[in-house]
Amino acid sequence: MHAYLKLDHIDKTFTRGNATTEVLKDINLTIDKGEYVSIIGHSGCGKSTLLNIVAGLTDTTQGCVLLENREVNSPGPDRAVVFQNHSLLPWLTVYENVRLGVDKVFASTKTRAERDAWVMHNLNLVQMAHAKDKRPSEVSGGMKQRVGIARALAMEPKVLLLDEPFGALDALTRAHLQDSVMALHQKLGNTILMITHDVDEAVLLSDRIVMMTNGPSARIGEVLEVPLARPRKRLELATNAGYLKCRQRVLEFLYERHRFVEAA
Amino acid sequence: MSMPAIKADATTVAIPTASPTAAAPVVTMTPKQAPRAEKYIKMAKEAAVRVVPPLIVLALLMLFWELVCRRTGSTLPPPSRVFKETKELIFDPFFDRGGIDKGLFWHLSASLQRVAFGYSIAAVVGIGLGTLVGQSVWAMRGLDPLFQVLRTIPPLAWLPLSLAAFRDGQPSAIFVIFITSVWPIIINTAVGIRNIPQDYRNVAAVVQLNPLEFFSKIMIPAAAPYIFTGLRIGIGLSWLAIVAAEMLIGGVGIGFFIWDAWNSSHISEIILALFYVGIIGFVLDRLIAGLAKIVTRGTALN
Numbered sequence: 001m002h003a004y005l006k007l008d009h010i011d012k013t014f015t016r017g018n019a020t021t022e023v024l025k026d027i028n029l030t031i032d033k034g035e036y037v038s039i040i041g042h043s044g045c046g047k048s049t050l051l052n053i054v055a056g057l058t059d060t061t062q063g064c065v066l067l068e069n070r071e072v073n074s075p076g077p078d079r080a081v082v083f084q085n086h087s088l089l090p091w092l093t094v095y096e097n098v099r100l101g102v103d104k105v106f107a108s109t110k111t112r113a114e115r116d117a118w119v120m121h122n123l124n125l126v127q128m129a130h131a132k133d134k135r136p137s138e139v140s141g142g143m144k145q146r147v148g149i150a151r152a153l154a155m156e157p158k159v160l161l162l163d164e165p166f167g168a169l170d171a172l173t174r175a176h177l178q179d180s181v182m183a184l185h186q187k188l189g190n191t192i193l194m195i196t197h198d199v200d201e202a203v204l205l206s207d208r209i210v211m212m213t214n215g216p217s218a219r220i221g222e223v224l225e226v227p228l229a230r231p232r233k234r235l236e237l238a239t240n241a242g243y244l245k246c247r248q249r250v251l252e253f254l255y256e257r258h259r260f261v262e263a264a
Numbered sequence: 265m266s267m268p269a270i271k272a273d274a275t276t277v278a279i280p281t282a283s284p285t286a287a288a289p290v291v292t293m294t295p296k297q298a299p300r301a302e303k304y305i306k307m308a309k310e311a312a313v314r315v316v317p318p319l320i321v322l323a324l325l326m327l328f329w330e331l332v333c334r335r336t337g338s339t340l341p342p343p344s345r346v347f348k349e350t351k352e353l354i355f356d357p358f359f360d361r362g363g364i365d366k367g368l369f370w371h372l373s374a375s376l377q378r379v380a381f382g383y384s385i386a387a388v389v390g391i392g393l394g395t396l397v398g399q400s401v402w403a404m405r406g407l408d409p410l411f412q413v414l415r416t417i418p419p420l421a422w423l424p425l426s427l428a429a430f431r432d433g434q435p436s437a438i439f440v441i442f443i444t445s446v447w448p449i450i451i452n453t454a455v456g457i458r459n460i461p462q463d464y465r466n467v468a469a470v471v472q473l474n475p476l477e478f479f480s481k482i483m484i485p486a487a488a489p490y491i492f493t494g495l496r497i498g499i500g501l502s503w504l505a506i507v508a509a510e511m512l513i514g515g516v517g518i519g520f521f522i523w524d525a526w527n528s529s530h531i532s533e534i535i536l537a538l539f540y541v542g543i544i545g546f547v548l549d550r551l552i553a554g555l556a557k558i559v560t561r562g563t564a565l566n
Contacts, residue, residue, distance in 0.1 A: 057466055075469040087463035091485040091560075100481065101471045155471070 003030030004068060004191060005054070005159050011062035012049055023049050025217040027063070029210060031159075034189045038202040040250065041212030042258070047195045050212075051163050054193060055081050067158060077105045080152035084164040086144040088136040094147050095132040098122060101155045122154040123147075125184060142173035149181070153188070162194040166201065175234065178205060186231055199254070203246045204232060211253045221258060224249055341532050349532035364516055364524065372540060374516040375506050378434070379548075382441025383502045390446045390498070391491060394453025395483060404454070415447035419505040423512055433513035437506065444505040445498035452497070456490025457483055492556035499552050503545045 010027040013020050023046040031037050039047050052058035054065055056075035064071050067078065080101070088097045098119045106115055123129040126146040131139050136147070145165060152160055165181075166174040182205060185192060196202050202209045206226050213221040226246050228237065237243040326343050333342035341349070357369035396403045397411075422443050426436040460483065468482050484491070510519025518537055525533035 055466075055470065057469060075466070076472055077470060079470070081466070081470050083463060083466065085463065087461075087467050089464060089467065089482070089485070091488075104471050104473065104477075 003066075004033040004035075005031040005193070006066040007050075007054065007063070008066060009063035010050070010053060010060050010065070012046070012053065012058070013061045022217045023215055024053075025219050027220060029220065029223075031191060031193065033191055036185055036192045036194070036205055036207045037210060038194045038196050038206040038208075039210045039212060040196055040199065040202045040254070041218065042214055042254065043197060045212045045215045045218045047197075047212060048163060051081075051161055051193065051195050054159070055079050055161050057081075077101060077155035078158045079161055080155045080157035081161045081163060082145070082148045082152045082165045084167050086136070086141075086148045086168075088144055088147055088151075090136050093133050093135055094128060094139065095119060095123070097136070097147060098151045098154050101151050105155045119154060122150040125153060125187075126150045126180065140173075142169055142177055145169065145177060146180070149184070153184070153190075158191065160190045160192045162192060164195050164197070166196075166198070174201075179234065181205065182230075182232065199247055199250045202250060203243060204234065204237065209246070209250060211250060211258075213258050222253055341535070346532040346535050349530070350536040353533065353536060364514075364520065366516060368518075368521070368537070368540060371516055371518045371521045371537075372544065375510060375518045376544070378437045378510075378517070379441055379499075379502050379506050382438040383445055383499060385438075386442045386444075386446040386449055386498060386502070387495060389442075390449025390494065391453050391484075393446075394450040394491070394494070395457055395479065395487075397450065398454035398457025398487070399483075408454075411447060411450060415451075419444040419501075420508050420512070423509055427513075433515055437509045437513050437517075440505055440509045441502045445502040448497035448501065449491070449494040452490045452494025453487060456487030459490070460486045488560045489556070492552065492560060496549060496552045496556065499548050500545065503541075503548055507541060 007027050007029040010024055011022070012024040013022045015021075027050060029037075039050060041047050049058060053060050056065075056072055056079065059073065064073065066072070072079065088094075089100070092100065099115070102110075102115050102119050102122075106118065110118060120129055120132070123132055126149050128139075128143060128146045128150060131143060136144050139147070145168075149165070162181075166177055169177065178201060181192075184190070185205075194202075194205065203226055209224045209226060210220055211222045211224065212218050224246060228240070228242055228246075330342045330344060332338070333340050347354075353368055357367040359367045360370060393407070397407055398404070419440050422440050423436060426439040426443075427433070430436050430439065464482050464486055468478050473481060506517070507519040507522065510517035511523040514520050514523075518541060522534050522537045525531075525537065
């Protein structure tokens with residue numbers, strides 16, 4: 001059996017003038033269809049660079065990304081991204097923001113009415129249909145992120161890339177949105193690659209957690225399976241031994257073996 | 265046994281207190297109608313606050329002008345004489361006795377038409393070139409120094425050259441308007457394009473917009489606040505330039521009207537024309553500002 005998404009020996013070096021910085025070193029990762037994988041690491045370790053490489057927004061220096069055994073090296077709707085700061089276009093309404101992607105992806109396969117219905121379907125999935133005619137500046141941070149998720153889902157991506165999607169939200173909104181994403185993953189069975197720096201979030205949401213060492217030349221330090229049954233309930237897991245053990249493992253990795261060195 | 269009796273008493277006491285609360289909504293109903301009148305009064309007050317001070321200042325200035333220019337031997341006419349001498353022009357702006365002997369409406373409309381032509385070309389060319397310079401590093405390196413030099417050339421300095429090229433007053437005037445207003449539009453558009461957040465570019469890349477869609481759906485809306493700043497400066501400059509250009513090219517137009525009035529020593533007519541030039545310049549500026557407000561309402565909020 002071959003992997004659905006494969007990161008094959010990826011190196012990334014940034015060059016500015018004479019100075020070269022090796023950000024990522026020999027990253028190998030295979031992700032199965034329908035799997036939810038989180039990448040966790042201290043800030044500056046190159047997590048976001050890695051996600052951008054998968055998205056095709058950044059080139060690799062060495063190695064390649066394979067999706068269904070085909071190399072992908074430019075951005076496309078098959079790897080839709082939910083950006084950390086939502087990145088909704090402020091001059092478009094919530095509906096139009098989602099419609100923008102839908103119109104491009106389904107230009108030839110769906111009629112206008114079908115595209116309209118598909119946009120509304122996706123807004124309904126994230127419970128944002130009521131605000132479809134509002135502009136991004138008129139809805140809350142959590143709602144913006146919901147729209148961002150709807151925009152990505154509406155492109156029917158093969159892999160959904162989440163770049164610290166809950167990072168800019170307050171704790172309560174974040175928990176609520178995490179539950180929504182879990183429910184969506186349960187329902188739609190998307191393959192998801194998520195960047196995070198929140199240990200609880202990683203354990204709660206993921207099937208596997210990829211832990212990265214500190215940069216420069218960050219590598220994959222350890223990959224942890226999270227053997228918890230789905231659907232997962234936040235409250236029940238708080239005292240679950242398996243959950244606590246996973247959490248402990250990640251914390252140990254981040255704070256003992258790969259402690260973040262200031263000004264590294 | 266007496267305890268529950270007291271409790272029952274308490275509940276019966278509570279009932280009369282409920283009726284005032286039931287009456288309370290009726291009390292709130294009455295002010296609901298009052299705000300309407302109050303709103304108009306408030307609006308009138310707000311308008312008065314904005315309109316009254318400039319009117320007072322204007323009246324004081326008129327009075328001062330009247331007092332200074334009233335005495336005999338004064339070089340400029342007082343406002344009362346300006347009004348008396350230009351009454352015909354004010355009340356009949358539409359007369360047309362052939363040649364350049366026309367009402368002020370025709371002069372102003374000729375000038376506005378030239379501005380409309382020159383400015384429209386400048387807007388299209390300016391936004392186009394600005395986008396190119398903002399988007400491409402090489403276009404900026406090649407063109408920006410040229411723009412920085414050319415934009416410092418005073419509008420009227422272009423006029424002889426354009427007369428030589430076009431051999432006609434009308435296209436020359438339009439060219440002067442164009443060359444005057446195009447620079448701020450180019451430069452502001454370029455800055456706006458350069459300031460488009462990387463996020464929007466990433467979104468466009470993921471959605472796979474083609475260059476034309478990227479231009480119309482991302483670049484123009486994202487840079488709209490900057491573009492309109494350029495357009496507003498541009499319209500002001502073109503109105504400044506038209507009067508000067510028309511003084512030289514002659515024909516129908518408010519600029520030549522002023523020059524002609526000076527040659528015939530009709531100082532009052534000059535003052536009236538200046539008043540109109542000022543008002544129209546103001547209206548043009550407001551027009552572009554209003555358009556900007558409508559178009560960029562989404563962008564400006566974020």
